[in-house]
Amino acid sequence: MTAEELPGAAVPAPPPGTVVTGHYDQGPGYRVSRPQGSASWLFTWTVDGLGLLRQGTARIRARPGELVVLAPGVPHHYALAPGARRWRFWWTHCQARPGWAPWLRPCAVGDGVFAVRAPDGTHVRIEAAFRRLLADSRWTGDGAPPAAVPGEASAQPSVAVAHGSAARELALCALEEAVLLATAGAHRASAGPGARDGRVRRAEEVMAADPGAPHTVDSLAAGVALSPSRFAHLFTRETGVPPMRALREARLRHAARLLESTGLTVGRVAAASGFPSPFHFNRVFRERYGVPPGAYRSGERL
Missing domain, CATH: 2.60.120.280 (Regulatory protein AraC)
Known part of the structure; x- marks a missing residue:
């Protein structure tokens, strides 16, 4: 070594x-x-x-x-x-x-x-x-x-x-x-033909535009005319993260902005951000931001 x-x-x-x-x-x-x-x-x-x-x-x-x-x-x-x-x-x-x-x-x-x-x-x-x-x-x-x-x-x-x-x-x-x-x-x-894959870019744009939608690897792959396995491999290779992890990050960022700028309940923020289970939302939000959603809204964060 x-x-x-x-x-x-x-x-x-x-x-x-x-x-x-x-x-x-x-x-x-x-x-x-x-x-x-x-x-x-x-x-x-x-x-x-x-x-x-x-x-x-x-x-x-x-x-x-x-x-x-x-x-x-x-x-x-x-x-x-x-x-x-x-x-x-x-x-x-x-x-x-x-x-x-x-x-x-x-x-x-x-x-x-x-x-x-x-x-x-x-x-x-x-x-x-x-x-x-x-x-x-x-x-x-x-x-x-x-x-x-x-x-x-x-x-x-x-x-x-x-x-x-x-x-x-x-x-x-x-x-x-x-x-x-x-x-x-x-x-x-790198803006010439083949320099970067527009299918990955389109999938990212779909996630960013509506992170709360019920996206899956299958639906995102279908939207860019790829098989799920090929899409997952291509997305991970070009962005550094798997598509579902990127989607979860987009959803958590969306949830954080809703908590900061709206009076929606935590349950409604979870649903609007694509988390059908409030319990799961609370857990992953705390893992991501270090505090639960209610505390984040109250300013108990770094």
């Missing part, structure tokens, strides 16, 4: 449903291991040095100007790359917005890993987006959000958790800008 393969001590991932971001400048000995993977997506943007990320069978060396994204649910490990003296990078744990899937898909390298080198002219703006993401995550909801600090990226670790729906949405908007800027070139380059 080489130094690259040593997983190190297990490090817990942030609770599901939260938006956590930070900036690290790490030296020799830095290593994170999650044998069960994470319940959230992990976005990393390398500023200096060299990192090594491994998820499933995929390995990526993260260099300056590269965005590396790890999808949830797959064992992963990351560390300072062997021989490197430092790894300075921004990172964010969150649930990816459904609209990001078409941007990330051309950057897939397998096992839920997406990697792209951003065009040189975008690097300054991408780092500025991460600075704003960190500042917006610190917003309490009172007054104006804090201004991003130009000198935030120092040797001292800096971490923030977005509290409240407004702070989370602002933080995700900043991350969305960074993802779009980094992947735009890759997306354009």
Whole structure:
């Protein structure tokens, strides 16, 4: 076993449903291991040095100007790359917005890993987006959000958790800008025939448009003229997650938005989000967001 393969001590991932971001400048000995993977997506943007990320069978060396994204649910490990003296990078744990899937898909390298080198002219703006993401995550909801600090990226670790729906949405908007800027070139380059499968994209659009509908692998496959087995394999290969897991995530996000913005009872939120059993809904919602639906609505969440 080489130094690259040593997983190190297990490090817990942030609770599901939260938006956590930070900036690290790490030296020799830095290593994170999650044998069960994470319940959230992990976005990393390398500023200096060299990192090594491994998820499933995929390995990526993260260099300056590269965005590396790890999808949830797959064992992963990351560390300072062997021989490197430092790894300075921004990172964010969150649930990816459904609209990001078409941007990330051309950057897939397998096992839920997406990697792209951003065009040189975008690097300054991408780092500025991460600075704003960190500042917006610190917003309490009172007054104006804090201004991003130009000198935030120092040797001292800096971490923030977005509290409240407004702070989370602002933080995700900043991350969305960074993802779009980094992947735009890759997306354009792969826009030719056969570059990405429109059937998977159409299935994602169907889920996002009406997550509460009684979708199944069979119905989604029929909608794009594929056999269920072929559809499930293609969807998993291109998105990093099986179709029913993607559907459950879409339903849970929809339920969270209903709890935040409507006065519907928990039972009606469950039904409107595609969960016929309130008991099952309460269980999976708590697994995803760390608290039951009623507590989430009351603000008892990170």
